[in-house]
Amino acid sequence: MTPEPDAPENAAKPFDPLALDHQLCFALYAAANRVIRLYRDQLEPLGLTYPQYLTLLVLWERDDRLVGEVGEALSLDSGTLTPLLKRLETAGLVIRTRDAADERRVRITLTKQGRAMRAKAVDIPARIACEMGLPLETLVQLKQTLTTLATDQD
Amino acid sequence: MTPEPDAPENAAKPFDPLALDHQLCFALYAAANRVIRLYRDQLEPLGLTYPQYLTLLVLWERDDRLVGEVGEALSLDSGTLTPLLKRLETAGLVIRTRDAADERRVRITLTKQGRAMRAKAVDIPARIACEMGLPLETLVQLKQTLTTLATDQD
């Protein structure tokens, strides 16, 4: 009811640093949630979740990786990856094997079925880009900025 | 086979639509996770999680809202909000009351303590913006694009 404490008398609009509409963080949070929902529709027929799909992207690029290498690529720790990788193993897409040379390590390898899944996923990015309803140029610029944001000074 | 216009530096390589580095979705996912981590450091002393903070932003802007109104503002359903709001109630920041006029509805009201929390949070956005290490202009443009992405054709 009362005007903002720091508002000069009846100024047009005192800037509110906590207004939801001003938060980059909320825009980022809401956009990420929405895009994950878009992917869910595409991935559900394949029986994959979004983080599982990202994990497969990493392995399709280079197979036979350590848990830590996958985690490095995705910025995820073993607390997230271990159960996820166990589910991918149960689904028959990867195999987890203790490294004989260093028993602390666990190697992640794609099965034939895991490699075959790639063909079923190859059209997904284009379909999602289409659903986003923004010009390609904007999406490319956006990805650039977000990558900087994600990798900066960690 | 044709080299993508947006990847001039590796024009020799065939474009891989599933390469992790090409995924806007991954950039978005990683950026969102990183920003939430930045907030976690700021919010931990206040005893708040990031979605709880977003919920308070909504209520600080306008108090005495229905669960559904909060959910509308944040694009979250009751499955997420009900337990979150119960935790905010346990923390003494909000009160949940059944609407007497319509018993289906639950009104969310800030407590004195909930309103007081605002003063402790008011500096957070500026500190985060600083930590992001990108020029303000870029951040403003980014928020604009993300908002479009989040709200488009849902």
Added chain:
DNA sequence: AGCGATTAAATTGTGCACAATGTAAAAGAT
């Protein structure tokens, strides 16, 4: 060789995010 420090992954516990379902109240239809 012996041993503390480091490393790799797993485990435990909390809190989202969401699909699916349930419950009860209110609104509409006949």
Added chain:
DNA sequence: ATCTTTTACATTGTGCACAATTTAATCGCT
């Protein structure tokens, strides 16, 4: 007025994300 439909929220179950801790293996140092 009774019955169907819709609405608002709660509940259940799955799967992340991450902090904190644990376990076990390897490394580094003397």
